[in-house]
Each structure stands twice: as C-alpha cells, then as structure tokens.
Amino acid sequence: MKKEKVLSFIYDTLFFVASMAILVALWELIAYVTKNEIPGPKPTLTVFKELMQEPFYDRGPNDKGIGNQLMSSLYRVFLGFGAGSLIAIPLGLLMGSSKLIMRLLNPIVQILRPVSPLAWFPLGLLAFHAAEGATIFIIIITSLWPTLINTAFGVSSIPQDHKNVGTAFGFSKWKYLTKILIPFSLPHIITGLRLSIGIAWMVIVAGEMLSGGVGIGFFVWDSWNGLSLEKILVAIIIIGLVGVILDKMFNALQNAFAWDK
Amino acid sequence: MQELETIETAINPTTTTPETAIAIKNVSVSFKTKKGVFNALNNISLDIKRGEIVTLIGHSGCGKSTLMNTVSGMVAPTSGTVTANDKIVKGPGPDRGIVFQNYSLLPWLSVFQNIYEAVDSVMKDKTAAQKREIVNKNLDMVNLMSHKNKLPGQLSGGMKQRVAIARAFAISPSILLLDEPFGALDALTKSDMQIELLKLWNLANRDKTIVMVTHDVEEAIFLSDRVVVMNNGPAATIKKIVDINLPRPRNKKDISHDPEYMKIHDELLTLLFHKFSIND
C-alpha cells in the first residue's frame, strides 16, 4: 500500500516536471520565432524576481505591488462569490424541491446564463455608482449560475429510496432537510461552487480591465500601457497558479464531503 | 445467537381476543406508466388478526411489495381501503415498521445514526440517552454492535439488511412489515434472524402483527400462521390462503419431519409451481 503511494507520487511529480518542460520549450520557441518581441522565460523570470522583491509596496492609488493587486482581486472574487453563493444555494434548493418553482424560474435562468457577465458591468455602475461595486456585482452574477443549476439538479435527483426513509419514519421537514436533502445534494452543490469560483476567477481579470484601480486585471492592462510584456506574462502565470490553487481547494472540499465512496 | 431448541419455550402467551389489526378491503392498485395504465393488484381482500404472522408468497413481479406498500402507506390503493389499527391508512405511520426490499439506508449516515434518526423521529418524548440505548439494544439484537460506526457502503448485503431490520424494530411498532427481510442473508444468519424475530414476537406477548414477503417456502411455514399465495400479475389476486396449524413453539429441526409440515410444503410448492409442472 505505502510503496504504491510513494511510487505514484514519484510518477505524478515526473509527469508534472515533464509537462512544465514542454511549456517552457514552447515558450522559448515562440520567443525565438517572434525574435523576442514576446519575451522568453528568462527575461520574464528576471522581472518576476524584481516584482517579488517588494510585492506589497504601496506608492499611491495607481502604483501598488503585485501582491496588493492579487489580494484585492481575491478579495473581490471571494466577496462576489460568497454573495452569489448565498443567493444561488437557497434558490437552487427551492428549485430542486418544487416542480412549480423550477418551471417558473428555469426559463429565466436559461436566458440569463449565457450572457457574458461583462454585459452587466454598466448596470452595475448605474446601481452602485462605483467601479468597485460594479466589479463585485458581475462576480456575483458569474457565481450564480453553476451553483444554482448544480444545486437544483442535485436536489431534484434525490433517489426515491432516500425519500422513502423520510416518509416511512415520519421525518420532520427539518430532519428531511438536514439528514436527507442537504447531505445528498452537498456533493452537487460543491461541484457548482467549484465551477463558479473557476469562472469568477476568469471574469475578475476582464472586469478589472474595465474598472481600473487595483487588481491583477488592472495590473495586466497597466503593464500593457507601460509596454512591459514581461509583467503581463508574470501576471498570467500568477493568475494561472492562483486558479489552480482555488480549484484544488474546492476539489479537497469535494472529497471531504463525498459520501458515495 | 441462541440454540434453536429452547427458543420460545419460556414464554406463556396471554390469550387475548383476536381483533383485526389489518383489514385490506377490495384493494386494487394501478400504476400510470408511459405505456398506459398498469393494473398491479385487482380487488384484493384480506384480514389479518392482531398478533398474527402472515407471509406473502408468489412469483417475482406479482405484486407482493405493492400489497405490502398499501399497508405501510407508501402506495395508495386506486380503489378499496386498507385499515391498520382501526385507522384507514392514508400514509406511513409509527405504528407500522417497514423493512424495505432494498434496505433503504442513508449512505451518509453511520449504522448507528441510520437507526437513531428513525428513533429520534418517532420517539420525540424520550431523552437522547434513552434513544441511544434503544438503538444500541437493537444493534445488539442483530449482532452489529462492532460495526455501528461504519457507513452502509462498507457493509455486506446481509449486514445492511440487518440494519434495516434493527431500524424497523427500534421504533417498536405494533405492525411489522417486512419485505424479503432475510433475502440477502446466508442460511445460518437467516436461521438466527428468524429465531430472533420469533423471540421478539414472543417477548411482546405475541401481540405484534407481522406481515412478511418471502420467496422461501420453508421460511414461510416455519414462521407463519397463514401463508398467502398470490397469483401472477398483472391484476394479481390471492390464489389461496394456506393455514399453518403447526403448534408453537416450533423447532426448526423437528418440524421438517412433521407429516403436517410435509403436507403443507407440498401444497405450497404445487400452488407455486403448478404452471411449470404442466408444461414440463
């Protein structure tokens, strides 16, 4: 058992290293082909190190360290994601448990879901009179749909057998909710949350390009205006890594609440 | 568990006047399916006295579970009425304990919790300690004490079935509805459980009414006062009700040599396999 685990860990690591090697090689190739118009890994690493010297410096509203930028993006994502989830989970529970509510609300969801969250930005500006509010607003909208749909699906797919237990032993509404409905739906809800935070992290970058101020998206835009492609590449790498970490966090949550294995 | 011989001997059943515990009256059940209406049961009537043990037997799909479910309240008759404990059945109730054919355990709750939640739901006036004690007592009865913290996914089929049995017993209902409760058990465990069932029935002064579905002819004879043989569906009816007039307590080993036993055994087999013997 233990030996197998060690072995699989070694394999995982080897494959990860190989994969990164391919990425770096491709990157080098692109830098070579574009005659370093797109900077290669080496100059990017230099800039990365520079940025990491003092990631949290603060020299006024338009000049902050990359750590500060990242933190304000994460703050917005978690605020918007939190608020969105607080709307999506109860609404999903309702839609999943009542055919009537499902049929009433599902068409609305179907129409609004495919709309790019950025389209809501002007409405957010109008409502909150501030870019900050508008950015959080679009994150709320973004985080809504996957969680809502997965929660509703989870609840509506509770097997008859499980419901029968509640009926046969006269479970109260509360007991049914806490001992049958929520435990069964939880893995679905977490899947929804995992999808939501992934998309929210993608949308925040675009949102901050629109809103300006502080944030990793603004940092990308600012670096473009300052003509520092290296900084943009550093930002892309950081955005990717943070995305992976967020995803792993929710993956761990999924495993923690999986009852079916 | 217990030696098979001495079981049931220590008990002196109080003779109460037999009242009707379950009255099934002109019950028909049809299901709406995509292909139209399917008539499962057709105009079934059956009275079961308090303290009786009745088994339902019949070929797969004939409607045994459906008939049981009209008593448990999980299925509403399309026409006719079912009365249990003098009340018309409109849904499940704590006076009827159910063991489902497919165990129906909640996979995210431990063995202990699965039983505890049912007890907690039914016995609202008891303290948590009392409820825990009830659960433990019933776990002990089905020999699952050492597995009480496992999840259903970690149990064998027979163990799951025993949890379901313990859960139904734990709420101490006056009517026990058991849908193939021993179906997934090996012969030894099955014997033990049958005896446990009779022991419980005796402990409750033979006052509990037990309705049980089984495919096992020997089991039906060993346990029952009457065996209800059902016709094949669709629109199943009762083919015949066979009285088992073997004196209690019954001894599993001796009973099989009893001429009366052999006669009943023969009769049941003929009723069940009539179709095939003609075609052969």
Ligand SMILES: Nc1ncnc2c1ncn2[C@@H]1O[C@H](COP(=O)(O)OP(=O)(O)OP(=O)(O)O)[C@@H](O)[C@H]1O
């Ligand atoms: N909910 C339902 N919807 C439609 N048809 C049903 C439903 N429940 C049962 N039936 C049908 O009613 C008939 C009787 O089913 P039932 O489960 O009562 O049989 P059974 O005698 O218990 O069989 P088994 O011995 O295999 O458990 C079957 O033909 C089945 O397909």
Ligand SMILES: [Mg+2]
């Ligand atoms: Mg059945």
